[in-house]
Amino acid sequence: MLTGAxxxxxxxxxTFRGPGGLWKSFKSEDLATPGAFARxxxxxxxxxxxxxxxxxxxxxxxxxxxxxxxxxxxxxxxLVTQNVDGLHERSGSRRVTSIHGSIWRVRCTGxxxxxxxxxxxxxxxxxxxxxxxxxxPGVVWFGEPLPRKAWAEAERAVSNCDLLLVIGTSAQVxxxxxLIPMAAQAGARVIEINLEETPLSxxxxxxxxxxxxxxxxxxxx
Ligand code: BJW
Ligand code: ZN
Numbered sequence: 001m002l003t004g005a006x007x008x009x010x011x012x013x014x015t016f017r018g019p020g021g022l023w024k025s026f027k028s029e030d031l032a033t034p035g036a037f038a039r040x041x042x043x044x045x046x047x048x049x050x051x052x053x054x055x056x057x058x059x060x061x062x063x064x065x066x067x068x069x070x071x072x073x074x075x076x077x078x079l080v081t082q083n084v085d086g087l088h089e090r091s092g093s094r095r096v097t098s099i100h101g102s103i104w105r106v107r108c109t110g111x112x113x114x115x116x117x118x119x120x121x122x123x124x125x126x127x128x129x130x131x132x133x134x135x136x137p138g139v140v141w142f143g144e145p146l147p148r149k150a151w152a153e154a155e156r157a158v159s160n161c162d163l164l165l166v167i168g169t170s171a172q173v174x175x176x177x178x179l180i181p182m183a184a185q186a187g188a189r190v191i192e193i194n195l196e197e198t199p200l201s202x203x204x205x206x207x208x209x210x211x212x213x214x215x216x217x218x219x220x221x
Contacts (some may be wrong), residue, residue: 001067002158002179003081003088006168006194010061010213013054013085017170018196032141041126041134048137049121052103056120060091063167063212066220068092078157082169082176084139097153099146099176105138114138146175158183164190165219168212171198180204 005015015021026047030036037044060068068091071077079096081088084103088096107114110133117127127135140146158164164183171177180200184190190204193215201207208215 001070001077001079001165001167002154002169002176003067003079003083003167004169004171004176005083006170007063007212008058008061008083008085008087009168010063010211011058011087013058013087015168015170017172028142032139033143034141035143037136037141041136045122045125045127045137048103048139049125052118052120052122055085055087055103056118058087060087061213063216064088064091064093066216070220071095078153078161080154080157080179082173097150097157099140099150099154101137101139101147103137103139106135107138109134109136151175154179155182158188159186161186161188164188166190166192166194166200166204167216168194169198171200 005013009015016023031044031047064087067079067088071079071093079088079093081096081098082100084098084100086102086104104116104118105114106117106127108129108131110129111131113129129135158179159182161183164180166180171180177200180190181203184203191206191208192198192201192204193208193210193212195209195211197207
């Protein structure tokens with residue numbers, strides 16, 4: 001399984017692109033790049049704090065739950081997500097490979113110390129580490145490499161699968177989107193579940209148009 005923001009849309013989490021998407025109201029280069037954080041860490045943190053506050057109030061949906069139940073009944077199952085919201089874990093998925101990090105993780109820009117911090121609100125913005133340096137959100141911004149271990153696991157999983165379900169991603173962000181042709185080239189069937197066509201719909205074996213929360217429970221029962 002490869003999931004994107006669309007699987008969380010029915011929980012009330014805004015997607016990035018498309019109608020109501022975050023990048024319609026906010027500029028990614030002002031908020032989701034290392035340069036943006038260097039220029040204005042407080043602004044970047046305020047945006048993440050707003051998203052964390054929203055996420056703390058939402059619940060996983062039927063799409064997340066269907067994937068969690070499939071993991072329980074399938075011995076050879078992998079879930080790779082681009083999402084940072086933690087909703088897969090909250091719906092009961094145990095083995096989640098998060099290639100864009102987590103909004104609930106924080107990392108010190110000085111000593112590199114990493115931890116989970118799910119306090120909403122955070123006591124002080126921008127947060128500081130015990131070593132005195134700025135702490136940043138534990139997510140992957142544009143221009144940054146993906147976490148090495150998670151990316152290696154994602155490549156391993158798609159190169160060895162019989163079936164890749166691609167759920168709720170616009171397939172525009174790389175290298176994440178490259179997992180889709182990687183699976184197809186390795187001989188897997190690729191099924192896309194999305195409201196719309198994507199740039200990689202052409203290489204999928206089947207496109208199911210509709211909401212993940214409607215389609216997944218019908219596929220997985
Ligand atoms: C539903 C639904 C429902 C709605 N049911 N469906 C030019 C060409 C190619 C690449 C590049 C380029 N210029 C720069 C790059 C590289 C760049 C990139 O890909 N940019 C493109 C956008 C042009 N990539 C990077 O920078 C990456 N790093 C990198 O390349 O490093 C190289 C490097 C190597 C070594 C050293 C140094 C560097 C990093 C990418 C990081 C992406 N980060 C973000 C933010 C994460 C943190 C945060 O959340 O704040 O990740 S951006 C954002 O996009 C987020 C997402 O994970 C990611 C993907 O979005 P996703 O999930 O696909 O969501 P949407 O909104 O795009 O789509 C939602 C879909 O759901 C839509 O299709 C809807 O139709 C559908 N949908 N409701 C089913 N109910
Ligand atoms: Zn530190």
